[in-house]
Amino acid sequence: MASSIADHNFGSAKRLLNAKDYSRVFDDPDARASHRNLLLLAKHNDRTGHRLGLVIAKKHVRLAVDRNRIKRLAREFFRTQPSTESPMDVVLLARGGVGKLDNAELSSILQLQWQKLVRHTTKTEPGTSQDS
């Protein structure tokens, strides 16, 4: 419990693992952060930390090398984020043009969108709005 600040690993507990996990986020997201190159969806979970899922469609990023690069960068970013008091399941969707960004640009975009997402979720009060 009480996932520590120095917890920077990224095992299977930190990832969305099957279709159920994904559709839970898609069907009723608590928060969203949109950018012209990507979209973040989030839903509170009852676990000890954030979990990340990635949807990088071939339609939006043509080359496999770029798709892998985006996934790695996104994982790296979420790995290094400190866990907040309200853990979430987050899904990152790629949009067109992400493949053209370099690593530094992508990182700064992720930083910005993540902050937006955190503000959103703290506003919508994690404890009470458990179900609708």
Add this chain to the structure above:
RNA sequence: CGAGUCGGUCAGACGAUCGCUUCCUGGCAGCGUUUACGUGGUUCGGGGGGAGGAAAGUCCGGGCUCCAUAGGGCAGAGUGCCAGGUAACGCCUGGGGGGCGAGAGCCUACGGAAAGUGCAACAGAAAGGAUACCGCCUGGUUCGCCAGGUAAGGGUGAAAAGGUGCGGUAAGAGCGCACCGCGCGGCUGGCAACAGGCGUGGCGAUGGUAAACCCCACUCGGAGCAAGACCAAAUAGGAAUCCGUUAGCUGUGGCCCGCAGUGGAUUCGGGUAGGUCGCUACAGGCAGGUGGUGACACCUGUCGCAGAUGAAUGAUCGUCCACGACAGAACCCGGCUUAUCGACCGACUCACUAA
């Protein structure tokens, strides 16, 4: 040194910190239990491995798996000079023919048009068992032209029915001769493709196109790891309607035969899309030897070289330089094709200078 041809190798390097995955190993929870011990994990250490020459396009060929022991015929598809290599190929090697280049070399779907069918705009006199516009020659003539001979010359066209030369002739013509080309028949060399002589036919019949239909020869059963197997669970079981009962239906794409199985179709309602295996050790890499012109084969030694599954192989910083291209495994191999910043090695050709 300059220009070029062919073959091969590499695919930024080093360090620090933080991660991912897999294997080995040690500790520590948990579980089984007679202390031993076994098992074992969203746990903590230590150590090892972790994308490519194209991983790509999915264009061929295999292995493997299932369908039915994959058997006969049709249809369909593919291949197409010869001989080897190989598990196999549309690949590779060697050879032959043709073409390009000064050369090293490179390119080449390269079987059949005297089985048949089709196609060829325009131009042109005539385009396939053709034809005579101008011209040339002979004869006649009312001097306008007419009859006949001819295919050398002009003109048209992508292509005009052997070519060049000499003889010949009224002018011409394989009409005759020489050489070349072509057809046919021996001979010699070669496993063969084919090459080289020799003889023969005057060549009024063999024009082109077969990545047009077609003919001939040879090859091919189908589907793919979401193949397929197993585990707890599930496919169960149920209701309604319609069709059928020596048939029909099902069985990987077509049809017929053969073979195997069996009532079938639709709708309603219900349930699954968890885990393990397949999954990486091999037509395997490297070194040496033997045989072969070579592709390659055989022998000996040695090495262990990714196995993910919402999908690992990365991020940041520092230093250096020739400032880093194309690009990411998904069952596995052999090829082909396409993309690609550059660096290096070997063999060879041409030109120039020097010796």
